[in-house]
Amino acid sequence: MDCLFCKIIAGEIPSYKIYEDEYTYAFLDISNDSNGHILVLPKTHCENLIDTDEQTLSNVMKSIKLIGKHLVDNCGFSGINVINNCGKSAEQTIMHLHFHILPRKEDDGQHIFPELIKNTENIEEVCNRLQIKQDNCAERSITLYTDGACSGNPGMGGWGAILIYQGKEKVVSGGEKETTNNRMELTAVIKGLEKIKGSHRVDVYSDSAYVINAFLQDWISSWRAKGWRTTKGEVQNLDLWKQLLSLCDKHQVIWHKVKGHADNEYNNRCDVLAVGEIEKMRKE
Secondary structure, three states, X not given: OOXXXXXXXXXXXXXXXXXXXXXXXXXXXXXXXXXXXXXXXEOOOOOOOOOOOHHHHHHHHHHHHHHHHHHHHHOOOOEEEEEOOOOXXXXXXXXXXXXXXXXXXXOOOOOOOOOOOOOOOOHHHHHHHHOOOHHHHHHHEEEEEEEEEEEOOOEEEEEEEEEEEOOEEEEEEEEEEEEOHHHHHHHHHHHHHHOOOOXXXXXXXXXOHHHHHHHHOOHHHHHHHOOOEEOOEEOOOHHHHHHHHHHHOOOEEEEEXXXXXXXXXXXXXXXXXHHHHHHHHHHO
């Protein structure tokens, strides 16, 4: 990808690095137009704020907070401006998500906020036109419960998924004669998302730390940055991870970890579905 910021992250172009962690990279803006003008960006290529998944955005904001606190606590500044341009019409010039941090001091003579053209439309009309209607959001929201099971690991495996949309349920399940528990957990989410037409917010509930933590702890970004490899070799179940990520690109997926075999009705039902698929194969 011919992206200036990706090349800086990869070390192909030198930069004045301020901070780096597993998920983000921060460096001084080469223009040197302000005392400590810093750019903060994710290592994963995301075009802009709107297109970025919540976990990646969370990682960037954590770094912004850490850097901002450092500037105020240790570098003689008393505040910061955080600026983001999202889209070409908003004057974004490099299509890789980035935030500008501008350190501030009292009476530094800078006036960051622009003078905006006065709007002639009534403010109530603006509010009515732009307001997000919560009922509309609820109508497009889908809940997906999933679970996987395996008799032996590897061995016969099954998966189950329950989709809930506007109070109605859709139940799907399946199995494989030779598989692993982790593959069944991934397959359950994939098969559930495949049943969804269009683009929706999807709240995914699973008791699999393997699946959920890959997103909540952002293992995905680390795997991608390292060419889908870990210290033990290629990421296991890579075919399924890529299928899942492709489906996640269609929706706004929110991940939730639930306790397995406990008091969650839908998780328990998914477990029954998964185990039931194994029993079917045994009888064949």
